[in-house]
Amino acid sequence: MMNKVRLVAGREYLVRVRKRTFIIATLFTPIGIGLMALMAGYFASKGGAASKSIVFVDESKIFEASDPSSKTHTYHFSAEDINTLKDNYKEKYDLLVHIPPFEDMSQKSHQVQYFSEEKLSVVTITNLESAIGKAYKKYKIEQSSIDVDLYNSFNTSIQFEDGILLEKIAAGEEEANKSGKLSLIIGTILGGLMGFLMYMVIFIYGGMVMRSIMEEKINRIVEVMISSVKPFQLMLGKILGVGAVGLTQLAMWIILVPLILFVVQLVIGTNPEQSAELMEMAQNMNTGKADLDGFNVSQIISEFNGLNWFLIIPVFIIFFFGGYFIYSSMFAAIGSAIGDDMGEGQQLMIPIVIPVVIAFIMLQGVLQNPNGNMAVFGSMFPLFSPIIMPARLAFDPPIWQVILSIIILIASCIFFVWLAGKIYRVGILMYGKKVNFKELGKWLFYKA
Amino acid sequence: MNVLSIQGVTKQYDNYKAVNNVSFDVPKGSIFGLLGPNGAGKTSLIRIITRITGADSGSIILDGVPLANTKIREVGYMPEERGLYKKMKVGEQLMYLAQLRELDRKEAKNVIDHWMEKFDIASWWNKKIEELSKGMQQKIQFIATVMHNPSLIILDEPFTGLDPLNTNLIKDEIFRMNKAGTSIIFSTHRMEQVEEICKDIVLINAGQKILEGKVSEVKNQFKKNQFYIEYEGLNGIVSGASYDVISDNDHKALVKIKNEVSTNQVISDLINQGCQILKFEERLPSLNDIFISLIENKNDE
Numbered sequence: 001m002m003n004k005v006r007l008v009a010g011r012e013y014l015v016r017v018r019k020r021t022f023i024i025a026t027l028f029t030p031i032g033i034g035l036m037a038l039m040a041g042y043f044a045s046k047g048g049a050a051s052k053s054i055v056f057v058d059e060s061k062i063f064e065a066s067d068p069s070s071k072t073h074t075y076h077f078s079a080e081d082i083n084t085l086k087d088n089y090k091e092k093y094d095l096l097v098h099i100p101p102f103e104d105m106s107q108k109s110h111q112v113q114y115f116s117e118e119k120l121s122v123v124t125i126t127n128l129e130s131a132i133g134k135a136y137k138k139y140k141i142e143q144s145s146i147d148v149d150l151y152n153s154f155n156t157s158i159q160f161e162d163g164i165l166l167e168k169i170a171a172g173e174e175e176a177n178k179s180g181k182l183s184l185i186i187g188t189i190l191g192g193l194m195g196f197l198m199y200m201v202i203f204i205y206g207g208m209v210m211r212s213i214m215e216e217k218i219n220r221i222v223e224v225m226i227s228s229v230k231p232f233q234l235m236l237g238k239i240l241g242v243g244a245v246g247l248t249q250l251a252m253w254i255i256l257v258p259l260i261l262f263v264v265q266l267v268i269g270t271n272p273e274q275s276a277e278l279m280e281m282a283q284n285m286n287t288g289k290a291d292l293d294g295f296n297v298s299q300i301i302s303e304f305n306g307l308n309w310f311l312i313i314p315v316f317i318i319f320f321f322g323g324y325f326i327y328s329s330m331f332a333a334i335g336s337a338i339g340d341d342m343g344e345g346q347q348l349m350i351p352i353v354i355p356v357v358i359a360f361i362m363l364q365g366v367l368q369n370p371n372g373n374m375a376v377f378g379s380m381f382p383l384f385s386p387i388i389m390p391a392r393l394a395f396d397p398p399i400w401q402v403i404l405s406i407i408i409l410i411a412s413c414i415f416f417v418w419l420a421g422k423i424y425r426v427g428i429l430m431y432g433k434k435v436n437f438k439e440l441g442k443w444l445f446y447k448a
Numbered sequence: 449m450n451v452l453s454i455q456g457v458t459k460q461y462d463n464y465k466a467v468n469n470v471s472f473d474v475p476k477g478s479i480f481g482l483l484g485p486n487g488a489g490k491t492s493l494i495r496i497i498t499r500i501t502g503a504d505s506g507s508i509i510l511d512g513v514p515l516a517n518t519k520i521r522e523v524g525y526m527p528e529e530r531g532l533y534k535k536m537k538v539g540e541q542l543m544y545l546a547q548l549r550e551l552d553r554k555e556a557k558n559v560i561d562h563w564m565e566k567f568d569i570a571s572w573w574n575k576k577i578e579e580l581s582k583g584m585q586q587k588i589q590f591i592a593t594v595m596h597n598p599s600l601i602i603l604d605e606p607f608t609g610l611d612p613l614n615t616n617l618i619k620d621e622i623f624r625m626n627k628a629g630t631s632i633i634f635s636t637h638r639m640e641q642v643e644e645i646c647k648d649i650v651l652i653n654a655g656q657k658i659l660e661g662k663v664s665e666v667k668n669q670f671k672k673n674q675f676y677i678e679y680e681g682l683n684g685i686v687s688g689a690s691y692d693v694i695s696d697n698d699h700k701a702l703v704k705i706k707n708e709v710s711t712n713q714v715i716s717d718l719i720n721q722g723c724q725i726l727k728f729e730e731r732l733p734s735l736n737d738i739f740i741s742l743i744e745n746k747n748d749e
Contacts, residue, residue, distance in 0.1 A: 007544070007548055224589070231500075429495070
């Protein structure tokens with residue numbers, strides 16, 4: 001029995017892996033991602049471009065008096081008339097900024113004009129606005145005779161320390177279970193990524209199983225095949241073979257994408273001006289302080305290493321296969337029933353599409369509240385859990401939930417494959433019949 | 449000794465019986481015709497024999513062993529609706545099918561080489577199936593059906609789409625394998641092929657068996673005492689006490705001999721009329737005639 005399943009799976013795998021389209025998709029997706037990163041980097045650096053020589057005509061001298069400087073650009077101040085400078089600033093400067101007189105202290109906004117050959121990037125504008133804004137704030141404080149130090153002391157930065165879960169202290173695990181803010185951010189990104197990956201896996205490889213079955217039915221190969229292989233073996237072999245193809249492709253991407261992104265970083269990431277300007281912007285934005293300050297690369301790496309990869313990776317692989325099995329067996333059943341007419345079978349796809357889409361929508365809520373009721377429900381319901389559970393892994397979900405979720409998942413896999421097998425064996429030999437759900441239900445009870 | 453014994457097999461779909469209490473035996477070493485009009489239940493029955501589907505009731509014994517306990521490789525089946533993986537190479541495809549029929553790789557390679565040489569297509573190993581014509585594909589399918597040397601081969605309309613040359617090639621192989629002891633079930637509605645190839649037949653219609661036996665016996669059973677005569681000396685023969693003339697054209701006549709009358713009596717009556725007989729032979733009904741009259745009678749009921 002297993003011997004034949006292996007033969008079928010082996011053929012399915014080899015035929016697919018040798019296909020030109022597989023090789024192209026496997027190699028070019030990472031290259032495409034790399035190119036996109038390269039282009040994004042290129043445009044960002046072009047837009048935010050190199051250091052500019054900026055001349056200010058500051059009518060009220062407020063900005064000039066604050067003695068400003070920039071890491072990226074060079075600032076110059078001119079006492080010349082704006083109208084004459086407007087015509088000849090290009091000879092010496094890249095950018096002319098005109099700050100009109102500022103008279104009314106109660107004024108909350110102030111219009112500043114600039115003249116430039118090219119449109120300025122958002123980053124440059126934001127930086128200049130905030131630099132000038134700071135100077136005006138300082139000026140206003142001075143004018144209102146408030147002590148600057150006193151004013152600054154009004155600012156209180158509230159920061160949550162790394163939280164410690166009480167129950168874990170009780171269990172004597174003080175060290176390992178801090179859930180810092182950074183780890184939450186990383187968990188959200190990682191969880192979203194894994195959820196999205198599962199979503200893709202279900203449709204790409206599940207669809208592959210379906211098309212493969214339809215092809216066999218339409219080409220009438222199936223009748224030749226099932227005189228030597230049981231329909232169930234044929235279906236199972238197909239699901240396993242395509243699953244192996246998916247795993248191969250995924251493994252290649254996991255290796256190639258970081259590799260190519262690393263290369264891209266080497267090419268564009270060494271542009272110091274650009275990153276300096278971005279850093280400057282981040283620092284200038286008031287909110288930046290709490291969120292990004294203090295998180296440096298080594299912290300992110302250590303936080304990343306601190307994740308429980310020995311739990312995340314194996315559990316992710318279990319859910320990868322579980323989700324794939326459940327959905328691809330549904331795709332297999334539908335494929336066997338549709339056969340010759342794709343159009344008529346569209347309604348049969350609904351029970352596959354709806355749960356995946358619901359799970360995908362739930363994913364967002366789950367990432368915001370990874371241990372809430374919705375998350376727990378989503379982890380237990382087998383049509384949602386392949387998308388929801390992996391997304392929660394980085395948030396240290398209670399281990400009993402992980403185990404229970406896996407048990408339900410495996411039981412559901414067996415149930416769905418069995419159910420699909422019942423429909424499949426009838427469907428593949430049924431031609432020219434319009435199939436609906438009632439019909440599929442009847443097939444379940446046909447004698448083998 | 450029977451290679452296949454079918455007892456009271458019934459298969460029901462929804463509310464019609466595709467196979468309705470059918471019983472018959474296929475003698476070992478025979479070429480057996482499974483006949484019936486379209487939709488009679490032939491394919492349903494074959495699918496039960498090949499274990500693609502199960503019967504609702506009844507029993508099937510293959511070579512003395514209940515079907516469920518036999519090895520899949522004991523039966524070779526070439527379905528009417530047959531396809532191959534278009535993108536696969538001929539050699540790979542046959543290797544794959546051979547392994548599914550439980551041959552190991554080495555065995556499979558030897559057998560396939562043997563058959564491809566026999567059909568003079570050894571150079572096709574690396575050709576893709578889609579590059580082959582329909583008739584060429586059919587040769588591959590025939591090889592796939594017989595390569596594991598099954599004791600029972602089931603061929604469903606094996607000659608459709610083949611040119612006369614290839615038809616003969618396959619036909620000769622069928623006869624050769626039959627001589628070597630392989631039993632063959634041949635399903636078709638081409639009656640002239642049945643008369644040429646089969647020793648025994650069963651005829652089913654609307655899921656039920658309506659006729660069974662050796663081809664010669666069946667023909668005798670349905671003979672109408674008709675004789676074909678070629679003669680000279682007269683410009684026409686007239687019906688007599690011993691026979692009725694059915695047709696008479698250009699010195700070729702078809703007569704029906706009355707019951708309880710011997711052929712010698714008829715001949716002597718004809719001679720007495722002054723008829724010089726050149727040819728006198730019994731005209732047995734063709735299977736085609738029997739088939740049509742039986743099916744029409746059934747459908748009229």
